[in-house]
Amino acid sequence: MRVLICPDKFAGTLSAPEVAEAVVAGWSGTGDDLIRRPLSDGGPGxxxxxxxxxxxxxxxxxxxxxxxxxxxxxxxxxxxxxxxxxxxxxxxxxxxxxxxxxxxxxxxxxxxxxxxxxxxxxxxxxxxxxxxxxxxxxxxxxxxxxxxxxxxxxxxxxxxxxxxxxxxxxxxxxxxxxxxxxxxxxxxxxxxxxxxxxxxxxxxxxxxxxxxxxxxxxxxxxxxxxxxxxxxxxxxxxxxxxxxxxxxxxxxxxxxxxxxxIGLVTTQIGLEKELDAADLVITGEGSFDQQSLRGKVVAGIAGSARDRGLPCIVLCGRNETGYREAASAGVTETYSLTDHFGSTEAALERPAEGLRDLAGRIARLWSR
The missing domain is CATH 3.90.1510.10 (Glycerate kinase, domain 2)
Known part of the structure; x- marks a missing residue:
């Protein structure tokens, strides 16, 4: 399976490349083709x-x-x-x-x-x-x-x-x-x-x-x-x-x-071509909230995945959106570090570890 990993940063903890690397580390061993394309909408990173x-x-x-x-x-x-x-x-x-x-x-x-x-x-x-x-x-x-x-x-x-x-x-x-x-x-x-x-x-x-x-x-x-x-x-x-x-x-x-x-970045890194070839898309950011659905990286990626009929999974530090809102934006599933660890403190202290754990869990569910 060809998995496109294209997250934004987790503000205050991990850069976008670090987030992508943690997901790859958690997903490895499946034999899937993992494509890293970290993103930014113009802010840090x-x-x-x-x-x-x-x-x-x-x-x-x-x-x-x-x-x-x-x-x-x-x-x-x-x-x-x-x-x-x-x-x-x-x-x-x-x-x-x-x-x-x-x-x-x-x-x-x-x-x-x-x-x-x-x-x-x-x-x-x-x-x-x-x-x-x-x-x-x-x-x-x-x-x-x-x-x-x-x-x-x-x-x-x-x-x-x-x-x-x-x-x-x-x-x-x-x-x-x-x-x-x-x-x-x-x-x-x-x-x-x-x-x-x-x-x-x-x-x-x-x-x-x-x-x-x-x-x-x-x-x-x-x-x-x-x-x-x-x-x-x-x-x-x-x-x-x-x-x-x-x-x-x-x-x-x-x-x-x-x-x-996000449009400029995706054009420069050839993301549209990678989306066309993907079977599954994984994106994410630190706080998945209402602003995320108004032109941020996650909304742009989820919408592009939806238009291609691709499942899109969001990994985040915390999730403040409702299921219907996220689904209408093109999000298939959402996983948060605060839910995974049970506390905000642990999510902030061990984000890379949490992302590796979540990626491994998702891989067991989605990998062919």
Whole structure:
């Protein structure tokens, strides 16, 4: 039997390649043909997943985290296209829970990664968006590119989303050398409003109720600055503008186009061809919930499997979906680590072990 194993990461515990490896280890010994194709929708693991499939060069880049502390990111250069991952510089996983505060976190580190991609000679820079700790509308990224937001007196603003309510202009033009930009994300939220970056994603980044309203108002002000600076309009309502705390809107203002992260990855790694040849599909992610069914990796894979009449099994850390919801999305069966171990603590402490156990159990049921 040909088994296609194409999971997303288990956030905070295992990368997508590690999840796939654990499943392979648990399934081995059956004689089945196991095909590993780890995935990402633009969030953490985006570069790693593409690096496994593309004949490219990984370039280490010194950058900074959301609080300005030194970290190392990388640029994947494949031909004339460079791939960077916002989470390597702006990721929520880079902060301790008590450090999360979108009022002060910055996307400056992403700007350093984009700069490195431009300096490497790329004609196109694809930026994976997701899993961010920021809500600054890409202001920090723009500052690193040479276009820092300034107040009415001409002074550069402090980093962080809450200071954008004082923005009136940008200090210069971004140094991009006519490079084309692509935002890879499966978040279609607009920049502001009820479904905007602040309201939907701000709380998980540490924003309180008052912070959410203040950040949303600040992004509204900053959208006006971007519209004036780059001659764009209706920036607040553009789908994908709310991705990664509003970085999506900044990229749109710079002339970038928004594409599906999972769509881009699946195309680059040839997943459609593998799906056509598969007998069984296994996917998964850390938390299988309502967001999973709205454009995330699992929903995309399950839907593709359903369209081909293939069974699709989801492995997850925890399962918060109902059977009918999952089935309508194309999911045949769901197995969670919390059910397997009986506790969330054990699921977080021993995810690879649990995935190996579950894969072995599933293999006994499904292998021919």
């Amino acid at each position: 985006f570069v790693e997943v593409l690096a496994e499939a593309l004949d490219g060069r990984r370039i280490p880049v010194p950058t900074v985290d959301p609080l300005g502390r030194p970290v190392t990111g990388e640029v994947l250069l494949a031909g004339h296209t460079a791939y960077v991952e916002s989470a390597q510089a702006c990721g929520l996983h880079l902060l301790k829970p008590d450090e999360r505060d979108p009022n002060v976190t910055t996307s400056y580190g992403l700007g350093l990664l984009v700069t490195a991609a431009v300096e490497a000679g790329a004609a196109e820079v694809v930026i994976g968006l997701g899993g961010s700790a920021v809500n600054d509308g890409g202001a920090g990224m723009l500052a690193a590119l040479g276009a820092a937001p300034v107040d009415a007196a001409g002074y550069a603003l402090p980093y962080g989303g809450s200071y954008l309510n004082s923005a009136v202009a940008l200090s210069g033009a971004p140094r991009l050398r006519e490079v084309s930009l692509v935002a890879a994300t499966d978040v279609d939220n607009p920049l502001t409003g009820l479904y905007g970056a602040s309201k939907v994603y701000g709380p998980q980044k540490g924003a309180g109720e008052e912070d959410v309203f203040r950040l949303d108002a600040a992004l509204e002000v900053f959208a006006g600055v971007l519209e004036t600076a780059f001659g764009v309009s209706d920036l607040q309502r553009q789908p994908g503008g709310g991705a990664a705390g509003g970085i999506g809107a900044a990229l749109i203002a710079l002339g970038g186009r928004v594409v599906s992260g």
